[in-house]
Amino acid sequence: xxxxxxGPVARRPTRRAVLxxxxxxxxxxxxxCSGGDGGSAGAGGAKRLRIGYFAxxxxxxxxxxxxxxxxxxxxxxxxWIKFDSGASVNQAFIGKSLDIGALGSSPFARxxxxxxxxxxxxxxxxxxxxxxxxxxxxxxxxxxxxxSLKGRTxxxxxxxxxxxxxxAALEQAGVTASDVKLVDLQPQAILAAWQRKDIDAAYVxxxxxxxxRTSGTQLISSKEIGRSGRPTxxxxxxxxxxxxxxxxxxxxxxxxxxxALRRIRSDxxxxxxxxxxxxxxxxxxxxxxxxxxVFLIPEEVASAEWLGTEGAPGELAAYVTDxxxxxxxxxxxDAAPSQQAVRDAFYLKGLPDGIK
Numbered sequence: 604x605x606x607x608x609x610g611p612v613a614r615r616p617t618r619r620a621v622l623x624x625x626x627x628x629x630x631x632x633x634x635x636c637s638g639g640d641g642g643s644a645g646a647g648g649a650k651r652l653r654i655g656y657f658a659x660x661x662x663x664x665x666x667x668x669x670x671x672x673x674x675x676x677x678x679x680x681x682x683w684i685k686f687d688s689g690a691s692v693n694q695a696f697i698g699k700s701l702d703i704g705a706l707g708s709s710p711f712a713r714x715x716x717x718x719x720x721x722x723x724x725x726x727x728x729x730x731x732x733x734x735x736x737x738x739x740x741x742x743x744x745x746x747x748x749x750x751s752l753k754g755r756t757x758x759x760x761x762x763x764x765x766x767x768x769x770x771a772a773l774e775q776a777g778v779t780a781s782d783v784k785l786v787d788l789q790p791q792a793i794l795a796a797w798q799r800k801d802i803d804a805a806y807v808x809x810x811x812x813x814x815x816r817t818s819g820t821q822l823i824s825s826k827e828i829g830r831s832g833r834p835t836x837x838x839x840x841x842x843x844x845x846x847x848x849x850x851x852x853x854x855x856x857x858x859x860x861x862x863a864l865r866r867i868r869s870d871x872x873x874x875x876x877x878x879x880x881x882x883x884x885x886x887x888x889x890x891x892x893x894x895x896x897v898f899l900i901p902e903e904v905a906s907a908e909w910l911g912t913e914g915a916p917g918e919l920a921a922y923v924t925d926x927x928x929x930x931x932x933x934x935x936x937d938a939a940p941s942q943q944a945v946r947d948a949f950y951l952k953g954l955p956d957g958i959k
Contacts, residue, residue, distance in 0.1 A: 651680045652845075652852060655692050655704030658685060660809060660878050660892040661729050661837060662863030663705055668877040671859040676852060687789045689713075690762035696721050702845045703856060705729055707764035708836045708919075712927040715940035715948050722843040724950035726853060727860050728904045728919070729837040731897035732825035736765050736835070737812055738772055739819035740804035741797075749776035749822050752783050755803040758796060761787040762935075764835040767926065768825045769806040770933050771833040780933065809892045810882060826897070833929065834922055846950060853950075854957055861901035861958035867893065868900060905955035913951040920945050 652672070656663050666672055673681050684701065686692050689710025695701040696714070704723075706714075714721040738757075740746035746755060749772050759766045770780060788796060790811040796802045797815055804822070805815060825835055839860065841853050867874045871890065879889035904910050911917030920942075927939035940948075 650676075650678060650849070650852070651682065651702075652676070652856070653682045653684060653700065653702045654856075655684050655686050655695060655701045655706075657687075657705050657837075658810075658882055659705075659837070660735065660882070660889065660896060661705070662860055662867060662898065663729055663839070664881040665863040665866060665874055665877050666859050668881050671862065672856060675855050675859055679852065687791075688760040688763050690760070693721060693762075696723050696840070696842060699842075699844070701842065703839060703841050703853075706838050706840050707767075708834075708838055708923055709764045709767035709926055709930070710762050711838055711840065711948075712923050712930060712940065712945075713762055713936055715923075715944055716927060716930075716936045716938060720940065720944065720948070723840040724843065724846065724948050725838045725910075725919075725923075726841045726950045727839040727857055728899055728909055729839055729860070731899065732764060732768070732808075732829060732835040732837070733897040734824045734826050734895040735812065735892065736768060736806070736808040736825040738769060738804060738806040738822045738824075739812065739815045740822055741800065742818060742820050744803050746804060746820070746822070749773060750778060752776075752804060753778055754783070756784040756786060756801070757804045757806070758786040758788040758793045758802045759806040760789050760793075761785075764825070764837070765806040765808060766935075767930065768828050768833070768835055770935070771828050771831075771929070772806075772823050774933075775828075775831065809895065810884060810888075813888070813892065833925070835926075836919070836922070841950060850952070854953060857953075857957055861904070864898055864901055864904070867898050901958040902955065905958060910949070910954065911951060912954045916946050916949050916951065920949060923948075 656667060667683050689707045692704045692706050693710055693714045696704065711725060714723065738749065746752060757769065759769050773780060786802060790807050793805045793807050794811050794814055797805060829835065845853060871893065875886050875890040875893055878893060879886045882889065899909060905912055907917045909917050909919050924942050924945045930936045931939040
C-alpha cells in the first residue's frame with residue numbers, strides 16, 4: 604500500500620498516447636535493474652532513480668517488468684530494489700537510499716509519527732487491500748474464528764499493513780494483543796514456521812498467503828476489515844529530496860504507474876503474464892492473485908474518496924490519521940501524527956491532470 608508537480612511532460616496533450624504506445628511495444632518479459640545505494644547521480648553522471656518495490660501483484664510490477672519507466676526516462680539510471688516489508692522501506696528512506704518506494708498505509712502512518720518524521724510524501728495509490736491480505740489458521744487447530752486465537756501463536760510482519768489489520772481484527776473480536784503470542788516474521792519466514800507448525804495462525808499477504816491457504820482456514824481478510832472502517836492500502840511515496848530536486852521525474856513516474864493501472868483493467872491477461880514473470884509463478888496463479896486486489900483507475904486515485912487533488916486532499920488523509928490514532932491506542936507508536944502532519948505529507952501537485 605505522495606505527489607507530483609506538473610512539468611512540461613505532464614502538460615503535453617499526447618502524453619497518454621505516447622505512454623500507451625510504450626506499454627504496447629513492451630511485450631517481452633524483462634526484469635529491471637537490481638538496486639544499490641548511492642546519491643542522485645549514477646554512473647557517468649546520469650540521473651538516478653532508486654525505487655523500492657514489493658514482490659506483490661501490483662501495477663508496480665507491471666511497470667518494472669515492461670521497463671515503462673526506463674523507456675519514458677531513457678536518460679536516467681533506474682534501480683529497482685526489492686523489500687520484504689514497510690518497516691525496511693522506512694529504514695531505507697531514513698538512510699536516504701531510496702527516492703520512490705511502495706509502502707503500506709500503516710507503516711506510512713508510523714513514519715509520520717514522532718519528533719522526526721521521515722522526509723517523504725505519498726504520491727500515488729498502488730492498490731487497496733482486499734482478499735490479498737488475510738488471517739489464516741491451520742486446519743484442525745481448533746481455531747474457527749478470531750476470538751479463538753486466545754492463547755495461540757500468531758505471526759505477522761510487524762509494522763506492516765497486515766500487523767495493523769491483525770490488531771484491528773483482534774479488537775473487533777474482543778481480544779487484546781496480550782491475549783495471543785504475537786511473533787514478528789517476514790513472509791518467507793512465516794511460511795517456514797507454518798510448515799514446521801511453530802505457529803497456529805498468520806496474517807500476511809500474497810503470494811505467501813496463497814501457500815498458507817492450501818493447508819489453512821481463512822478467518823478474516825483485509826477487505827472485510829476495511830469495510831468495517833479500517834481500510835489499508837499500498838501507497839507509493841517519494842522523498843522530499845526528490846520533490847525539490849527533480850519533480851519532472853516524479854511526474855513521469857506517476858504517469859507510467861497510472862498507465863499500468865489502466866492496463867490491469869484493459870488487458871488482464873497481458874498483465875498476468877508480466878506479473879507471473881516477475882513472481883516466478885504460473886500465469887493462472889498471477890491472474891488469480893491480481894483478482895484478489897482492489898486496483899483503482901487513475902481517475903479514482905485522484906478522487907475525493909482517495910488521494911484527492913492539489914489543495915483538496917481526499918479521504919485517504921483521514922484514513923491515515925485514523926490509522927495513526929489506532930496505532931497509538933494500541934501502543935504501537937508513542938503518539939499519533941496530527942491531522943495537519945498527515946495532510947502535509949501528501950504531494951498532490953499536478954493532480955488530477957497529471958494522471959489523466
